[in-house]
Amino acid sequence: MRSIECGLLLATAAQAVLAAEPSRPRGVGPEHAKFYKASDTFTCISNPSVTLPPSQINDDYCDCPDGSDEPGTSACSYLSDLSPSYPSDTSSDNASRSIALPGFYCKNKGHQPSYVPFLSVNDGVCDYDLCCDGSDEWAQVGGLKCENKCNEIGKAWRKQEEQRIKSLGIAGKKRKELVAEAGRLRKQVEDRIHTLGTEIQGAALKVKSLETALADAERQERGKVVRSAGKGSKIGTLIQMAKDRIEELRESLVEVRGQRDTATARLAELEGLLRLFHTEYNPNFNDEGVKRAVRSWEEYEARDRPAIGDAAHDRDLDEISKPDSETDVIKWSEWEEKEESDMDVLYKVEEYLPVAVRGWVDQKLRDLRVLLIENGILAASTDPGSESKGLTDARNALQAAQDSENSLRNELTGHQDDLNKDFGADDVFRALRGQCISKDSGEYNYELCWLDRTTQKSKKGGSHTGMGNFVRIDSVTVDDDLPPDGKGLGSGVRVALRYENGQHCWNGPNRSTLVVLACAEQDEVWKITEEEKCVYRMEVGTPAVCDVQGNDKSGGKDEL
Secondary structure, eight states: OHHHHHHHHHHHHHHHHHHHSOOOOTTOOGGGGGGGOOSSOEEOSSOTTOEEOGGGTTSSSOOSTTOTTOTTSSTTGGGSTTSOOOTTOOOOOHHHHSOSSOSEEEOOTTSOOEEEOGGGTTSSOOOTTTOTTOGGGTTOGGGOOOOOOHHHHHHHHHHHHHHHHHHHHHHHHHHHHHHHHHHHHHHHHHHHHHHHHHHHHHHHHHHHHHHHHHHHHHHHHHHOOOOOOOOOOHHHHHHHHHHHHHHHHHHHHHHHHHHHHHHHHHHHHHHHHHHHHHHHSOTTSOOHHHHHHHHHHHHHHHSOOOOOOOHHHHHHHHHHHSOGGGOSSOOHHHHHOOOOOHHHHHHTGGGGSOHHHHHHHHHHHHHHHHHHHHTTSSOOOOOGGGOOHHHHHHHHHHHHHHHHHHHHHHHHHHHHHHHHSOOOGGGGGGTTTTOEEEEEETTEEEEEETTTEEEEEETTOSOOEEEEEEEEEEEEEEEOOOOTTSOSOOEEEEEEEEEESOSBOTTSOBOEEEEEEEEOSSOEEEEEEEEETTEEEEEEEEGGGTTSSOOOOBTBOOOO
16 A cells, blocks of 8 residues: 555656656657757757757658657657568668667556557557557547546556555465464474484484393303203103004094994985885886886895994993093003103202302303303304293394384484475475465366475376476576466566476376466466476465565556
8 A cells, every 4th residue: 555655646746747847749758858858959869960850750750760750650660679570671780770769658647657569559459558548549540539548447457456465465474474384393303303313312322232131141042051852762752652643543533433423314314215215106107217216125125234333332432532631541641751861960960069059150161151152162052942032032122222223313314304405485385395286277177285296187087197296496587467366477586396207298208397486365376388298387376485586576567
């Protein structure tokens, strides 16, 4: 609002100054008025050697090589860079042939003064976007009369400009909030790095302590004397074989008895069916097959059949099938008791020593064994099953401590790398990292995830297409017209995010996206274009880049 008020004051002052000055020729701006003050002669601006009488100014004929004598007509428009070249123009003096004035000056009272290209002067078109007072069509070619709409257009522009300034103010506040959040997140990382340093020191000391404990456990393990289980006596071996064989026969008996009972039941069922058949069949039915079957059954029924078993026999089988532990037939425990051999007595030699001497002798024997093993005189035990639980626990504890220390060091490295990354001015993109915004664009939805990835999502389903992964923060120079709603890049240097190495494009490169940013009140994807095959460009508004790298909104004009 203050900017608009200042603009109005400047406009009022400028109009007062212009009213006090002598009138300028049509189409001359105030910055060039000094060249048209002389009343007796006119000197071409870029060609001072050429002088003309004032009557030849705006006479619709181009007399000056730089066109400065025709500020209010299109007579010298062919000198403009916007005009096509003509074969008759063979001049080689480019400096003297270039046009001296920026265009036809429109005062646009009530709005903003502006210049119109000389090609547009008296072309039969009202160029209200540049010349709202209609003064560029002063000749009224074809009866065209352009009304002065500066008050109407100026009022609308001032309202829009007021809203734009208000929006930029809100965007600036939001950026301050983002910067504060980024600072908080960075402080968290720094605090975590400090904490990790302490934790890593403690973890390293713990690993060192456990390494010492493991070394001691391994030394004690090497000094341990392990008695071999031996092969046992021959009678013991035979007893074990007999026990195993009897158990095997018992299990086979149980299995065969079960099979017998099943077969007996099936036989009884079959005989019952045949008896029923023999009783109910029709003797008058003349079927030789049936008659043979009946005769065969009668012969089978007449034969003597051996008894399959009785209750007494089954009771005997039940007793035999019981495990030895449930019977007193064979007491294996009496046969399995081991006799103490001479070797057993040798292993118990320490028991015959006094208590005071026993520990000393045991330690000396262990130290001697370790010394012999370490010097290669005695082989260490290689049986993995002989390792004690204490040694296994010591080894597992050391491994767990080492894994914990490595995990802490990896986390520390990740946080240190994070602090060294470029998050833009004031670390502002740290607060946005991982957040996503999207835009509906007809057949697809396009998604931008800050400092992560860009994605194309089909509305018809199926897999998503990766358009690129974040690589770095960059800057680009743009020169675009700013739309009335302010949702555009304007002109100047803009912050850009590069996303590369996306999904491979058929018969083309890997997809990539250039995200160009401009100041806006909220995060919003404005426009998506495919500049080349699988090379995309996003125009995005965000408060994160307000007041960064010259974010002048070109197209906004200061009121005079």
